[in-house]
Amino acid sequence: MKQNEELLTNETKCFILIPRGEKMYNIxxxxxxxxxxxxxxxxxxAxxxxxxxxxxxxxxxxxxxxNIILIWEIADIFEISIDSLIGRKCPDISERKSLK
Structure with missing residues (x-):
């Protein structure tokens, strides 16, 4: 894998290369x-x-x-989380505690 690419995986086991720096929130x-x-x-x-x-x-x-309802339905169809669909990276538990 090239240095300027990162691996995006989802629960369907599809592997996609997204260029680093690409706005991951581009839904x-x-x-x-x-x-x-x-x-x-x-x-x-559709x-x-x-x-x-x-x-x-x-x-x-x-x-x-x-809209949010449609985002929810799309995530359900793809069998992924809404976070995965919108490209949000959630902090792990230890990071969440330090944010409080």
Whole structure:
């Protein structure tokens, strides 16, 4: 693995290289990555979410943001946590105690 890349894994055992420095909170790109990892088309995912394919495309390109309920549903479909979907890295227990 190159020095400027990091490994992103999810519970589906899909391994994706994300360039270091890439904004991990870009939810649209992450939705697209997980959708492709699950071998789903935009049409298939949009149908499962009861939205139009164009709406999903707008999320993936960053033109629009999904609401929290939709984020929850997307994470459930991909069988990942919301934190994984949005790219949030949670501090471990010892770090959380030091934040108080």
């Amino acid at each position: 649209g790109k992450r939705i697209k990555i997980f959708r492709i990892c699950k071998n789903m088309t935009q049409e298939q995912l 149908s499962m979410l009861y939205i139009r394919r164009q709406t999903l495309s707008n999320y993936e390109t960053g033109r629009r943001l999904p």
